[in-house]
Amino acid sequence: MKIGILGGGQLARMLALAGYPLGLDFVVLEPAPDACAAPLAEHIQAAYDDEAALEQLAQTTERVTYEFESVPASAVEQLNESLSVYPPANALSTARDRNNEKNLFRELGIETAPFAEVHDLAGLEQAVSKVGLPAILKTRTLGYDGKGQQVIRPGDDLEVAWRSIGRVPAILEGFVAFDREVSIIAVRSLSGELAFYPLAENVHQEGILRVSTCLRQDSHQTLAEDYARRVLEKLDYVGVLALEFFQVGEHLLANEMAPRVHNSGHWTLEGAETSQFENHLRAILGLPLGSTAPLGHAAMVNLIGDMPETRSLLALKNAHLHLYGKAPRPGRKIGHVTLREVSADELSAGLSRVHKILE
């Protein structure tokens, strides 16, 4: 069976790597000529809203998924006329708009940081009085890796902030003094079968994920699964969903969701019995889900910007290199390393060794 993927970046690449052993083939629709998934898939090089290209994708594949949430709604609509696109369109329209996303969480009884919609400068002033400062002004759509965000502190000029995000529809989110950032990778099959990976603790720097560590037996696991289940079932979801939280004491405040395989789940490649990539494919095909049990003590470190000393990384016992075939560029994710160790102490030592090489 041939699977279509909108987007040909590293997530598409890792989906293909996970899918060939299941007997699948892949076609990616991606405008960039040097897409890093292209060497291991057919590559339709066109814009995501190119109707002829979408028609070609629909005719050559049996199921379509995507690797980013800003897929044009019109593209999904066109594809849905002749085949099935998963995760479903309502998940996409929810996830690509921070306001819709937050309202869904609220509606489902999932805690969030205080937030308010912002349509204009006057609205921003109202939002500040409602949410308080410090707060973060975030564009409703098209933000990722810390882009489209502006921190506002007491005394800051609101007009400058409003201009800095481009005067587009936004939300203002109150600052949360969180203990940790955690995320859960959840998966729901076409058959309705559910599976959840252990929570991961995530460390961001400059808005970009740096390290995710699998939390094997965390006291927040049950609550996170409960929240994820509410979202999956409400949206009649199919595929992998990532749900990010701020953990504050016993509380989990939902920050955002991603209707796709997610960077905070890359540790599952060596750290779980079945990777998030394989389970996403199983889910959208209605196949039985694979075990999400953790293997050993696992973590993932992103490789960002420069190409590291790969020889040194490969010399580390229990480290696994995953390069994406992308040219190094400041701030760009060009790969990651997963570590799987026999104990938490060994994992901590392994992470120190990786960080030392990346310094």
Place this chain on the structure above:
Amino acid sequence: MKIGILGGGQLARMLALAGYPLGLDFVVLEPAPDACAAPLAEHIQAAYDDEAALEQLAQTTERVTYEFESVPASAVEQLNESLSVYPPANALSTARDRNNEKNLFRELGIETAPFAEVHDLAGLEQAVSKVGLPAILKTRTLGYDGKGQQVIRPGDDLEVAWRSIGRVPAILEGFVAFDREVSIIAVRSLSGELAFYPLAENVHQEGILRVSTCLRQDSHQTLAEDYARRVLEKLDYVGVLALEFFQVGEHLLANEMAPRVHNSGHWTLEGAETSQFENHLRAILGLPLGSTAPLGHAAMVNLIGDMPETRSLLALKNAHLHLYGKAPRPGRKIGHVTLREVSADELSAGLSRVHKILE
């Protein structure tokens, strides 16, 4: 870096799957249009001795390896003029001729079954008197999966046997009443670094490998490593080498070697810290070798002939499906399943479940 592979079957496919995460790209030279590695590599469709195709391979890649031992010597010679082919040509010329192979073992003090060269019918008669019956007449070259072999029992007509293998240069091997068939996957890097996987026990039926089980702590491990080291160092070998033995009590009788990744090492995909495929690539690139430590209790079951109920296989906890993208055909290896369990008992139960599905 771009790696060339002579042959585009499942071994090339699994090398590519292991190599992309290392940042490698792949080109396969393979005459079949529907080569199962083709969807995930550039495909030069030509005969292995096509000089123009070999020139194209040499110009687009930086290192070449192969997935089968009957690669024409002339092809390797031509490629070696402009780049490096690993494993080295002497390993290839040894492995593709059973007589050379057995003589190498003998020269290195590695025990074998009794054997004798056969050039003609008179030679066969002499070989029988030397080796005894029952015995197996095997063509010196081009035999695999039980092809090119003829069992001779007392009273059998030697001329019929000689005709049945096509009257080509052969060896006669005495029958060995072995306890088990085992193999070791060994690897030697361009830098001289050595690594050995745990022995695997192999079960064949009709000359085709059916099941390989990782032997975590077998008393023959040291002897097997010693024998493998002698071969690796004698041949100044680079890459993965598989060495198959008959185990008779405390003895290991070398049966044959394969200068490539090998079916009896497929269990390493989930059953070892680093797979044989990744370590073969690391070796031919002179990169540090990855850990060969076993993970849990692992085994591999080949999928031969018909496509099994893949849905049932996927529903098995701890089973991992590896399909090759090949059309089912009697006697054809179309995939395998690896199992990784927490104990020998669990592995035995898991194997029973797999066999039940494949019945």
